[in-house]
Amino acid sequence: MYRVGVIGLGMMGLTHIEAWSKNPQATITAIADQDAKRLSGEDVAAANLDGLAETNFDYNTVKKYTDAFELIADPDIDIVDICLPTHLHLMFTKAAVEAGKHVLVEKPLARNFTDAQAIVEIAKSTNKIVMPAQCMRFWPGWDWLKQVIDNKTYGNVLSANFKRMGSHPKGAFYENGDLNGGGLLDIHIHDTDFIQFLFGMPSAVSSTGYSFHTNKTDHVVTQYFYDQVPLVTAEGGWWTVDDTPFVMTYTVTFEKAVAIFDIAQGSHVTLKQPNQDAVQLSMTGEMGYQSEINYFVDCVKNNQQPTIVTPQEAANTIKISEAEQGSVEQGKKVYLS
Known part of the structure; x- marks a missing residue:
């Protein structure tokens, strides 16, 4: 069972949480957000279209962090799912890879091509799986x-x-x-x-x-x-x-x-x-x-880098x-x- 930490409880973070909860090979172990009300479930992010941010997740069953770097450092986490604002993707992908975690990072891969290419190089430097979440x-x-x-x-x-x-x-x-x-x-x-x-x-x-x-x-x-x-x-x-x-x-x-x-x-x-x-x-x-997260888990399980979507392709986008x-x-x- 792969232990997942989700960083960012906005619209896409909640959407990913629902998908993780349906994968039999993964369990959400920790969540992180700077907003204490979001961490408790008191304040739930709104979605701009049907089907997003809809989850019955029980916030009381997991560890909670207001500091995402503490989640990344948690030895009980195998996978870090980064659902943060775009300009923060590089910083937290780098930290997660350096901590020895597998990383799923929400689209777009980064705010600009320079940062995206830096993530490509980070992905090349590790034997862990680093995959952009390009759901289409x-x-x-x-x-x-x-x-x-x-x-x-x-x-x-x-x-x-x-x-x-x-x-x-x-x-x-x-x-x-x-x-x-x-x-x-x-x-x-x-x-x-x-x-x-x-x-x-x-x-x-x-x-x-x-x-x-x-x-x-x-x-x-x-x-x-x-x-x-x-x-x-x-x-x-x-x-x-x-x-x-x-x-x-x-x-x-x-x-x-x-x-x-x-x-x-x-x-x-x-x-x-x-x-x-x-x-x-x-x-x-x-x-x-759901399909992208299931595919990502299979890549982790089989220790195979993703081919349907790669960091370089996401950078090229x-x-x-x-x-x-x-x-x-x-x-x-x-x-x-």
Whole structure:
């Protein structure tokens, strides 16, 4: 049984706690947060979409720390799950690895590419598992898309479009673009990462967008340039109006099919092939958060570095995101190679 310490009891920390509680090979041993009310369960972080931060976790069954470094130093902890504000990821990943722990670190891997690359080097320096939590790589319907693209099941991809919009989370961190990177780095990064997962690094990006909640880009539309795919685009960010419905979609046009996913329509992919009626392919299964944690535990158990998502790929996603921010600011295409 792997003993887990979760640092940060915000929206994603609680989401991870629920996933850990469902893994039979792991048990939550300790939690850490600077907020004593969150540690006691008296104050529970709010989520900006359904399915997040929902847990029946019993706070009285674990050790509690207001100092995360004390949790990291606890000899009864095997795995440290870092769900802290983005700019703190490097500091606590470094401390956890130096303490001999396995590390799961919430997305984005770091606030900037320099810090992300430092985490890559830290991961290379240890025989422990260090894995970024990029949940879309594990999401039902999205893992299916990866498989059919890799296998060319419906021929080559001609276009791929992604959209993800959510309500702006509240709190000081989410109001400070210098810390969170705006909606571009906080929510749109899911699709930037998934596009890299599907097609590799783009040669360039061209982005437009605006700031609203922060001083960084909070809503962005990007075209990603690839030699092998004529058209790849993604739109993402935070709505200007609270409680606007969450949007998470993709539309992928193949030579021999069109595949559409819309979370508002349920857990299925609509597939249309020539001379056939459209069909709905059921994509039931665990949420991506559960699958990524189960995969991480398997990596620890088997002493195998993760391959579905690696620190270097997560760092490369931040490199692409920085190019997108640069394109918005400069008003022109930004090249990555």
